[in-house]
Amino acid sequence: MALSKEELVEFIFAMVEKAQGKKQLKAMDIQKAVLKAHPDQDKNSVKFGIKDLIDGGRCVYTYFGGSFIEIPHEEGAAKH
Numbered sequence: 001m002a003l004s005k006e007e008l009v010e011f012i013f014a015m016v017e018k019a020q021g022k023k024q025l026k027a028m029d030i031q032k033a034v035l036k037a038h039p040d041q042d043k044n045s046v047k048f049g050i051k052d053l054i055d056g057g058r059c060v061y062t063y064f065g066g067s068f069i070e071i072p073h074e075e076g077a078a079k080h
Contacts, residue, residue, distance in 0.1 A: 013059065034049075
C-alpha cells in the first residue's frame with residue numbers, strides 16, 4: 001500500500017536526517033530508496049514529497065558538484 005502524503009514526507013525527512021553528516025543524498029537517491037522500500041509508491045509523489053520539505057524549509061538543496069538535499073545547517077549567529 002502506498003504511503004499517504006504525510007507519511008511519505010516524514011519517511012523522506014527521516015532518511016535525509018539519518019544521512020546527515022554521513023552521506024549527501026541526491027533527489028534520485030531518495031527516489032530510489034523510497035521506491036525500494038515502497039515499490040507501489042508513485043515516482044511523482046516522491047518528487048512532490050521532496051518539494052514539500054524544501055518549500056517548508058525542513059530541507060534545503062545544497063550544491064557541491066551536484067545537487068543534494070540536506071537539513072539546513074544552523075549558522076553560528078542563528079542559534080541566538
